Structures are given as C-alpha cells and as structure tokens.
Amino acid sequence: MIEVAAAIIENERGQILIARRKKGKSQEGMWEFPGGKIEQGESAEACLRRELLEEMQIEIRPYAYFGVNDHYYGATHIRLIAYIATYVSGVITLVDHDDYRWVRREELGEFDFAPADVRFVEALMGRMND
Template sequence: MIEVAAAIIENGQGRILIARRKKGKSQEGLWEFPGGKLEPGESPEACLVRELQEEMGIEISPYSYFGENEHDYGTVQIKLIAYLATYSHGEIRLVDHDDYRWSKREELREYEWAPADVPFVDWLIDRDLS
C-alpha cells in the first residue's frame, strides 16, 4: 500500500485549493486535494510542504490531522492521509495539474473527484471545522 498525503489548504477568504490531474497522469481529469507520496521516513506534514513546493511552487503550513482513507484503484492501493493547512505564500505554477480553483466548501461536490478524495469532500461539507 502506498501512503499519500493530501493538503486541504484554506486561504484567507475561507476557500479551499483543489487541483485537476493533467492528461497523461493517473486519474487524469479528476480533481483532488494536492499532495503526493511520502518518502521513506517522511512525515505527512513534511511531505506536504515538500510536494506543494515542488508541484505548485507555494508554501503551506499543515496544522491539523484531518483524516485518512484507504482506496483500492485495482492496480494500486493507497492510504490517503489528509491534513488541514494554511496557504503561506507563493504564486501557483502547475506541474502535475492542468487547472486549479479556490473553491467554496459548499461548491466542492460540483467537481468530479478522484475516488480516494471523495470522503474528504463529504467530511468537509458535513463537519464544522471551527
């Protein structure tokens, strides 16, 4: 099983950063919370800081464990570990994605999500995070 970290990044206006997987990538065209695979010995928080810098050119501050979900994609099984994070700074430049949005929480269900991310969408809409 591959461990993957996902960042639920909120900006100063309370919107959440989501990104669409670009053509040629697994789960192409589907939306996800950005993140990536954990390297050996790496914490999910450190992974998220590294991945968001590498893949989007931004700095974030993970601050709270949100949850995890195991998903079997048939050819690969992943454990997706989500953390809440704040956007610190940097201008978004896309590497593994072809689009991004700062979405209102209540609009998240309007996007077509990678299956492993779907429970996090439901939890974000159904939970009070304050």
C-alpha cells in the same frame, strides 16, 4: 500499500484549493486535494510542504490532521492521509495539474474528484455520518 498525503489548503477567505490532474497522469481530468507520495522516513506534514513547493511552487503550513482513507485502485492500495493547511506564500505554478480553483466548501460537490478524495469532500461538506 502506498502512503500519500493530501493537503486541504485554506486561504484567508476560507476557500479551499483543489487541482485537476493533467492528461497523461493516473486519474487524469479528476480533481483532488494536492499532495503526493510520502517518502521513506518522512512525515505527512513534511511531505506536503515538499510536494506543494515542487508541484505548485507554494509554501503551506499543515496544522491539523483531518483524516485517513484507505482506497483500492484495482490491486493498488492507497492510504490517503489528509491535513488541513494554511496557504503561506508563493504564486501557484502548475506542474502535475492543468487547472486549479479556490472554492467554498459547498461548491466541492460540483467537481468530479478522484475516488480516494471523495470521502474528504463528503466530510468537508458535512455529509458523513461516522
């Protein structure tokens, strides 16, 4: 199992940051909540701060656990752990993505998200019953 953290980053207008995986990456062309693999001995929150600085050159503050989703990409088991975070500072510079958008919750359904992220999209849009 691979543990991965995802950040649901909100700006001062209540919009959420999403990013599209660039060509050559797994799930290329699909949208996701940015984040990355959790390293040995690292918390999900520390992972998100590190990954967003590395991948987007921005500083965030994860502040609330949002949920977990176990997903299988074939034989690969991913445990995606999501946290709500606040955008703190920096200018977004893309490394592992080729596009990003700040969107309202109700707009999330207009984007083709990576399968592991879909559960969080549904929860954010109020479509989950559990």
